[in-house]
Amino acid sequence: MTTTLITGANKGLGYETARRLLEAGHTVWIGARDSARGQKAADELGARFVQLDVTDDASVASAAATVSAQGGLDVLINNAGITGPQKDAADLTGDDALAVFSTNVLGVVRTMNAFLPILRSSENPTVVNVTSGLGSFEAVHDPSRVESQVIAPLYTSSKSAVTMLTVQYAKALPDVRINAADPGYTATDLNGNSGHQTVTEGTDAIVELALRGADGPTGTFIDRSGVAPY
Incomplete structure (x- = not known):
């Protein structure tokens, strides 16, 4: 049985990823900051819940200890992310940047540090980082792509860092x-449900990477159509 942990999984892409991986036969941990919302999501899906705030070292360490004690981990999906404040670029502050990067970038580092020893006990250790085409230098310079029309300095640069x-x-x-x-x-809460894709379509690439066999590639960046532009 493959065991998967998804951060920020009480709603949106994380929730749908959990649903699909449970359907595929995985044991899934719902990681969420808010215990009530996380437990509710886990109960709805038939998953396990662990309190996990990726901005807090102690919370991440506690979650790792819980998962390790209850059988270990095969797949870590770093999904938790925030857009940050909706401000003019000239009004962004260092504190604004710190908040976005603490979740979107440092959160990945924290979970990698805490869960890597557990993953290494798996026969098929897998990490999936949920990034964005908005962090792609090629995509944001291509006028034919929607990414080129978005101005969001903190979110986009944080996703470049994740990639x-x-x-x-x-x-x-x-x-x-x-x-x-x-x-x-x-369409998720992250963008006011303005996206043109369903959450199922949005999780295609995440689920594909989570289900790849041990001989699959590493260090790649994909979307639901295939290799994504860097």
Whole structure:
């Protein structure tokens, strides 16, 4: 039985990913900051719940200890993310940046640090980092793509960092398969449900990476159509 932990999984892409992986036969941990919402989501889906705030070292360490004590982990999906404040670029502050990067980027580092020893006990250790085409240098310079029309300095740069973290971790940790997924423009709370894709479509790349076999590639960046532009 494959055991998967998804951060930020009480709603949106994380919730739908959990539903689909449970359907595929995984044991799934719902990781969420808010215990009431996380437990509710887990109960609805038939998953397990662990309180996990990716901005808090103690919370991440506690979650890792809980998961380790209850059988270990095969797949870590770093899904938790925030957009940050909706402000003019000139009004953004260091504190604004710290909040976004603490969740979107440092959260990945925290979970990798805490869960890597557990993952290494798996026969098929897998990490999926949920990034975004908005962090792709190629996509944001292509006027034919929706990413080129978005101005969100903190969110976009944080997702560029997540994609690079994926590549660097994959090079540094060849015993673990580590890849990044771009959900695409999906209707979730993150964008006021303005995306043109359903959450099922938005989780296609995430689920594909979570289900890849041990001989699958590492260090890649994909969307639901295939290899995504860097």
